[in-house]
Amino acid sequence: MNIRILIVEDQFVEANNLRIILRKAGYVVCTIARSVSEGLKIIEDEKPDMVLLDIYLKGNLTGIDLAKTLRDKSIAFVFLSANSNKQILDAAKATKPYGFLVKPFREKDVLVMLDVAWYLHRQNQGPISNSKPSASSLAGNEFKEIIGASECMRDVLDNVKIVGTSDISVLILGESGTGKELIAQSIHRVSSRKQKPFVAVNCAALPANLIESELFGHEKGAFTGATDKRIGKFEQGNEGTVFLDEIGELPLELQVKLLRVLQEKEVELIGGRTKKIDVRIIAATNRNLEEEIVAGRFRLDLYYRINIFPITLPPLRERKDDIVSLANHFVNIYARKENKMITGVADPVIQSMLNYDWPGNIRELENLMARSVLLTNGPIINSLKLPGQSKGTTLSPQGLIKSMTENERDHILVALERCSWRIYGQGGAAELLELNPSTLNSRMKKLGIEKKYSRNQGN
Structure with a gap:
């Protein structure tokens, strides 16, 4: 392989485990560094191609300080530590690493991350010989439902093609209505799992009291009302792909169990039994997960696990x-x-x-x-009534452009009218807009939209 990797890690056991994994995979491993000063010397002496970099090291300088030098020298690097607060996370992300690895390391996660990081690094350095073909230049059923040839969508499809052939977790980011599930399906169709199930789960639509049973399943008699055994979504998607839409809505206690699925490749059914599974996780959200982490609503370690390869969908x-x-x-x-x-x-x-x-x-x-x-x-x-127009009019080509806030207010009002101002439940405005009901209520309050109550509605 001849790719030289420097490990900068002050914990001997973890550094040695990484060295064993890398050598077994055919990488050339440089002398292990425990501080920034040691790392700088080894970089000059042994000329590594890539660096695995812990954030907290011996001495006064951190991995973030060393990362700035690596970026200046065009050396690829991946951060190792996830034990940081929002300020540290922002500082680490500002150095533009090729990824994050969460301790403790699983061999497969390490090797997949290195493959992705090395490929992306080579892309940034210029043309790649024997590189994979551009997804936008390929014809086939994998992209049959993706309409559009704009440059930003070509970039998205190129990333789909890159990550589709691997088995790593993907996080799809973007506003509601941008087509996140279609992209997830495309990733599945270009993967080696394409003949296996694709199971989509809308985390925001699952009732809070049933979400654990829906995702992980339960044994007969596990709780009152459990008259039959239920096969959870993860078990249904065994050997295939599980798409977790609106993962930012997942309760904290369920985030812990999802982390176990990602780390241990097993699910724990309600009732105590555990079952080994083999699924690929693709997650999506329209929320800013870093803000959710700061607010204490999303786990940092889970964020690192699902954010290995983010794909951001552009708004229309x-x-x-x-x-x-x-x-x-x-x-x-x-x-x-x-x-x-x-x-x-x-x-x-x-x-x-x-x-x-x-x-x-x-x-x-x-x-x-x-x-x-x-x-x-x-x-x-010949005519099109866009939201916010008075009844019976059509927007002219020279019509006024509204602000984003005005357009958002009009869009929510259209949804509310269509649902007879019912917010909650099946067929409600929250479901139509693909928002959490509490999120919709807060947006209505901010935009000055007062609730109306019909005779047939209690919400």
Whole structure:
């Protein structure tokens, strides 16, 4: 392999375990350093290609101090320690590492992280000989549902292709309605697990009193009402992929059990029995998990476990080049469903869509296209009522551009009206917007939206 790796770690046992793992895998291991000064000397003498770097070291300087030098010297590095607060995390991330490894180390996690870090480092250094083909240049069923050719989406698909062939955890970030589940499905389809199950779980939609049973399963008689054995989502996805959407909504006590799944590759059913499983975890969230960590709502060690390879999906307002393609795609789908001969969208309507900020992203565009198809009698969609417009009007190409706050307020109002102002439960506005009900309530309060109560609603 001939890749030289320097380990900068002041704990002998952990450093020696890493050295054994690396040598067994064919890496060349430099002399182990226990401080920044030792590390700098070894870098000059032994010229490592990559550094595994603990944050807390002997002496006054930390791994973060050494990371700045490594970045200046264009040497790839991965942080080892996850035992830090938000301030330390921000300082570590500012050095732009290629990843974080959580102690205690599992051999497979170490080797996969090194493969990803080395590949990304080589990408940053320039053209890669014998590199993997660009995902955006490949045809096939793995991306059949991904519409759009904008540069930001090509970058996303290239990352999907890179990470799809490995088995590491992926964290998909992005606003609601940007298509996170479609990207997760694409990762599954390009992986070696593509013939096995893909199990999607919306953590925000699971009832709090049933979420543990849904995820991990339970034995018959494990609790009152458990009249039958339940196979949990992780066991259903054995040998395949489990997609945890809105993972930021997962309660802290369940985060501990998820961490066990990632570390030990086993689930503990309610009732005490444990079962070995082999699943790949893909998680997604529209929350800022680092802020959730500071607020005490998300575990730092779990964050490191799932954030090995983050993919950020751009909002629709940042991929305007894709709006026409997406609109035509949805028009074709819903025209077939309604048995209508609709061939496209008029230019003024297209211009209106390009002038709009789409706070609800692709999901909002799809819903509006579905409604427009239903209301259109001719072959072309000639009008489009965007949220916030007065009844019976159509936004002109020269229409005013609203602020993001105004658009968000209009978007929430449309959802509330559609659900008869019901917020909670199945068919409620929170479900339609894919938000936690408490999050929706707080946004309504901030935006000055007062609740209405219909005769058939108690929420």
